[in-house]
Amino acid sequence: DTEVTQTPKHLVMGMTNKKSLKCEQHMGHRAMYWYKQKAKKPPELMFVYSYEKLSINESVPSRFSPECPNSSLLNLHLHALQPEDSALYLCASSQAATSGYEQYFGPGTRLTVT
Amino acid sequence: DQQVKQNSPSLSVQEGRISILNCDYTNSMFDYFLWYKKYPAEGPTFLISISSIKDKNEDGRFTVFLNKSAKHLSLHIVPSQPGDSAVYFCAASEWGGYGQNFVFGPGTRLSVLP
Numbered sequence: 001d002t003e004v005t006q007t008p009k010h011l012v013m014g015m016t017n018k019k020s021l022k023c024e025q026h027m028g029h030r031a032m033y034w035y036k037q038k039a040k041k042p043p044e045l046m047f048v049y050s051y052e053k054l055s056i057n058e059s060v061p062s063r064f065s066p067e068c069p070n071s072s073l074l075n076l077h078l079h080a081l082q083p084e085d086s087a088l089y090l091c092a093s094s095q096a097a098t099s100g101y102e103q104y105f106g107p108g109t110r111l112t113v114t
Numbered sequence: 115d116q117q118v119k120q121n122s123p124s125l126s127v128q129e130g131r132i133s134i135l136n137c138d139y140t141n142s143m144f145d146y147f148l149w150y151k152k153y154p155a156e157g158p159t160f161l162i163s164i165s166s167i168k169d170k171n172e173d174g175r176f177t178v179f180l181n182k183s184a185k186h187l188s189l190h191i192v193p194s195q196p197g198d199s200a201v202y203f204c205a206a207s208e209w210g211g212y213g214q215n216f217v218f219g220p221g222t223r224l225s226v227l228p
Contacts, residue, residue, distance in 0.1 A: 004157070033216075042118075042203055042218035043158065056215060090157050100146050100165060103216065105157030 003027075004106035006091050012112045015081060021109045023074040023091030029104075031097035032074040034066060035090040037108070043090055049074060050097035081113045117141045118206050120219040127226050133191040135222050137204030140185065144206040144217075149178060149189045151200045152221070158203055162189070194226045 004025045013019050023032065031050050035043035048056035049068040063085075065077040074091055088110050092103040119138045127133045135149075145166040150158035164171040164178045164187065171178050177190045191198055204219040 006157075040221075042220050044218075045216060048215070092157075102148055102160045102163050104160060105150075107155075107157045110155075 004091055004093055004104050006089075006106035006109050008109055009107065010110045010112075012114060013078065013081065014114055015083070017081075018077070018079045020078065021076040021089055021091075021111075023076075023106055024072055025093040025104070025106075026072055027093065027095075027104070028071075029093035029095050030071060031094045031101070032068060033092040033094075033103060034064075034074070034076050035092065035105075037088045037090055039087075047076075048097055055097060078111075081111075083113050086112045116220070117144075117217050118204055118219040120202075120204055120222045122222050123220070124223040124225070127194045127224065129196055129226055129228050130193045133189075133194045133198065133224055133226065135189040135191075135202050135204075135224065137187045137189075137219055138185055139187075139206050141206070141208065141217075142185070143208040146207045147178070147180060147187050148205045148207075148216075149176075150203045150205060150218075151198075152203060153200050161202075191224075194224075196226050196228050199224055199226050 007022045034046040037043040046060045047066045052068045063080050067075040088108045090108045091106040094101040094103045148163040149161040152158045162173050162176045164180050180187045201221045201223050203221045207216045
């Protein structure tokens, strides 16, 4: 099983809403990642969790709040987003956060902020 | 400043011929390189990787070549098939001390013509 699942597939939210994106993997991977991808651009790293601890936060605004409840789950809590935050949000996992491990990506959540 | 560059935004190849996708990087600390394929509305799919101690890695129709002195890698697909039509991202990572930090190139759209 090399699947990373993400829910929901699509999300439309207003600027005052609070919503959460969810990601799950059952490959026993100990590193999980959130990426943001705008149209026709490469994925940009947002957060890295290693052994359920946040290890990299690429200067992401506080309106994005990650959470790793256990080694299989990764959430991204959204609050007071801006229209420019509309993008595809990708979750990925790898065996470890050390060099030499490929990342497996989920299908993404397409977020539209109105 | 882009650390990973893919200078060809698009490439068209006849079915059965070789596809060569190129990638250049600027950060000499990168030690692990990957190629991902991405279809519309899906997350990137891992294709093949190479670590900096090797200069070639092969997996079926896919071969990745790494030239460290030139800071250049390439992906060869032989023979190309219509199902290979997708956007191909080159990615590079370094061990940043706190976790593996992947940087993606802008992507090359490959079209394999029947």
